[in-house]
Amino acid sequence: MYEAAAYTGKWDQMMSPPGGSDSPLPAWASALQQAMAGHPAGDIVWHGSLAKYTTFNVGGRAEAIVFPTGRDELSQLIRSLHGLDVPWVILGRGSNVVIADAGLKGVVIVLGREFGEIEQVEDAAGSIVVRVEAGCSLAKLVSWAVERGLAGLEFAAGIPGSVGGAIVMNAGAWQREMKDVLLRVIIMDGQGAISAREVAAMHFAYRTWGEMQGAIALEGFFRLKKDNPVLLREMCKEYRQRRKMRQPQNMASGGSFFKNPPGGKTAGQLIDQAGLKGCLVGGAMVSTVHANFIVNTGSATARDIIDLMGMVQKVVYEKYGIALEPEVKILGLE
Ligand SMILES: Cc1cc2nc3c(=O)[nH]c(=O)nc-3n(C[C@H](O)[C@H](O)[C@H](O)COP(=O)(O)OP(=O)(O)OC[C@H]3O[C@@H](n4cnc5c(N)ncnc54)[C@H](O)[C@@H]3O)c2cc1C
Structure with missing residues (x-):
């Protein structure tokens, strides 16, 4: 385990750690910074502690935690990491992970608010399709849908985490799961290429989206139905109440x-x-x-x-x- 002190930078900064720091940048940092030059730049926390990004509150440090600002940066980042053979992992809200005390080699990529859009994209024959980016919190999506009288996601009331994490984990409760309302997922592969997958042709199963290792869920398209918002709000309240009674x-x-x-x-x-x-x-x-x-x-x-x-x-x-x-x-x- 390394006892490094964290510091924050951008791709075009921090070619050396701040004065007095005893935490050198990882060997691959300079090559990665060069590969990212000219791309939009979210924050990078070098040697950042991961515990605060998980609901278990445990885990060591990542060599780098990156918060991409959008798809272009993410795609270039994934391509560059692939080329440099640097390991990476995506973290949503960390509500279904235990991270080792020794931390993680390589880059932890956090999809946060910059990947948080929700929009209604289609309304045919009383059925509504909603496009949601992976960094949106599941709680926000559930409230958004309920406020608009859109039914289908009530089962997820009270499940923490991001929409991306919920898709990848096929999160579920009360005999319902994400695949029941998901139509399509936009993914990025391990080389940064983006494509659409129809859920009917995917391999969702109990707590897995069944996709290949190294794919990123970028957004999901959900099919919802019009219903009474008062009723939906009541159902969500009931589900949250049941959780309160049964869970610590x-x-x-x-x-x-x-x-x-x-x-x-x-x-x-x-x-x-x-x-x-x-x-x-x-x-x-x-x-x-x-x-x-x-x-x-x-x-x-x-x-x-x-x-x-x-x-x-x-x-x-x-x-x-x-x-x-x-x-x-x-x-x-x-
Ligand atoms: C109190 C509590 C109650 C819970 N109740 C439920 C429940 O009722 N039902 C249920 O199913 N789960 C439940 N969970 C577990 C958890 O909330 C869900 O699995 C949630 O969907 C995980 O989302 P996350 O963003 O936190 O994922 P994370 O924990 O950040 O990640 C989980 C896994 O998915 C990967 N991942 C995350 N986002 C992406 C992405 N965009 N692309 C590719 N990979 C990604 C990560 O690498 C990791 O392997 C509960 C957790 C807590 C703490």
Whole structure:
């Protein structure tokens, strides 16, 4: 693990760290800065801590965290990173990731407000198509739709994260998931090229969009239906209320940690029946409210969370012969 101090720059600045800094730029930084010269320039945080970009509040530093200002910059960035063989990963709101304490090599790309547009693009036969960029928060999209009396996304009320993260994870609740309302996704491939994919021809499944590693979800087209906004608001309120009653509140987590195994009992039921509620490893705990939530009690490290995950998997396997698979994405650990 490197103990570096973070500093912020743009592509055309910071060819050397600020005076007195003991944190050199990564070996590839100068070549990447040259490749990005003349392109729009969002902020870059060199050696930035990733913990604050995740809802678990754990994780070390990235060599660079980049906040692109738009598609041109993102496309040039992806092309350049590909050419230089520098690893990269996209982060939405970090609500479904555990990032290693040792941090991540290469570049973490955060799609934020600059990728946050929502617009209605089509209205035929009472059905409405809405185009949403990946950096928009899912909560904002749900409120936007409800205010306009557009039904279909109520199930997502209370799911944190970005629209891009929700597409990639095929986020869902109450027997509904993103693929049920998604028509089309605009993606960028690992060489920066943009194309459209029809959802019917994709491979969405339980908590996955089934696309190749290294593709970026840039925007989604959702098919919604006109309905009564008062009714929709009530449904969202009801779903949020149910979450409040069933899920730990004001505790850092990544939501449901494990996928539900096929058939029979949910992951939460298995963990609960195995007597693991309240189990602690360091600062990580199996929630006493919902057994499929691992929570950060305040001092957890990524290692604590991963060790607790391993313990839960071992006990559940020994008791029930069921191998629980994490839903949460673990980044930077073998
Ligand atoms: C309290 C709580 C409750 C939750 N409840 C639910 C629930 O009911 N249902 C549910 O399904 N999930 C739930 N989650 C999990 C999480 O909110 C969702 O999976 C969410 O959709 C993730 O979005 P994100 O932007 O935070 O993604 P991130 O956590 O930032 O990323 C998740 C994965 O997607 C990748 N990724 C993110 N954006 C993109 C993109 N644009 N292109 C390519 N890859 C990308 C990342 O690299 C990572 O592998 C919950 C989480 C919390 C903390």
